[in-house]
Every structure is written in structure tokens, then in C-alpha cells.
Amino acid sequence: LAKTTQPISMDSYEGQEVNITCSHNNIATNDYITWYQQFPSQGPRFIIQGYKTKVTNEVASLFIPADRKSSTLSLPRVSLSDTAVYYCLVGYYNDMRFGAGTRLTVKP
């Protein structure tokens, strides 16, 4: 199972771009990289998923280098409501376990 390492916490200000990097050195060939957001007392919410290169959707971008040993979630122009814990998951089908996550605090 690929283990993930993320920064424990990050601070940012409204309107800034935030990049959260996740390390997953022993990622397997079949593994996908998925990012979730969690607010207090709520279930995680899907943000984005990718396998390699770059993926972009309406809320975020995901950058994955060629070796796939890390990935970076990019949140453009964050707002106060983006304050949450962000989890990087690496796995395939049933091998999806949560790491410690990154607590992002957006300040006014």
C-alpha cells in the first residue's frame, strides 16, 4: 500500500493560490491519486483524481510528475470557505486509506 506524506498544516490568505504537495514514493502502477476535502463533522468530499500529468476541473488542478512519486493539489484563489483538511489518497479499488491530511487555514 502506498503511504502518503503531506504537510500537517498550511496557512494562506484569501485570493492566493495554494499548492499542497503529497509524497507517495512507493506508488504502484495501478494506483490512482485522489484528493478529498473535509470540513469538521462532515464526510470527505471529492476534489480531483488523476493518474499522471495534469488534471484540471472547476475547483482545482492536480499536477503529477512523470515518476508519479508525488502530486500537487493546486487551489486557485482560495477563500475563507476553503479552510478545511485536505487528504491525498493513493490506491486502486479497495486499497484506499487516508493519511494524516493537511489542515489548510485561509485568513482574511
Add this chain to the structure above:
Amino acid sequence: GAVVSQHPSRVICKSGTSVKIECRSLDFQATTMFWYRQFPKQSLMLMATSNEGSKATYEQGVEKDKFLINHASLTLSTLTVTSAHPEDSSFYICSARDRRTGGRFANTGELFFGEGSRLTVL
């Protein structure tokens, strides 16, 4: 998007009683459902993987006789905390994997999470 509903969202019970938490996929069939437990300020810890019609697979250290999981249909899984004690107080979250293939995440099946159920054992 797909919806996973948990019930109850909050439950308070006395020590020694049993509590059942339901997890339903409302608009899709789930091949697999997962149960997690989350203590304050901590990450989600996978407790068990539940496949419809078969016995759940429990993670190491999770007592299967204490945390009974029933996955009777493709849209419903239940977690029963038996003989609950104060140390079982936690936030329990389920997730379900969409059964459809060829979808947006055909290789992995997107995981949808419930809103969570907060259990307090007095």
C-alpha cells in the same frame, strides 16, 4: 453527483447498549462500502470493507464481533456497535463505490462519502 446518506447523524447511548448506523447509496448501486472511524483532530481510519452479499473484511485491530457490518443489498450497509463503551465514542463515516463501469473513474470507481454519524457513549 451521487449521494450517500448516513443515519442517524448523531446518537447518544448508554454504556453497554448497541447502536446501529445505516449507510445508503441513494442513486447508485455500490459494489463496495467502507466504514471509517475518526477521532477528534485525527484522520479517518479504515475499519472494514463491505461487499454486498459477503462477509466484511476487517482491518487489523478492529474487532469484528464488536463492530458488526451487514451489507444486505447494493444500496445499504449497516454498522452495529455492540456493547458500546465510552471509548467507542467517535465519528463514524461510510463511503460507497459506484458500481458502474465506463464512468468518469472506470478504473477506480469514485468513492462517495456519507455525512458521518457522531456516536457518544455515556
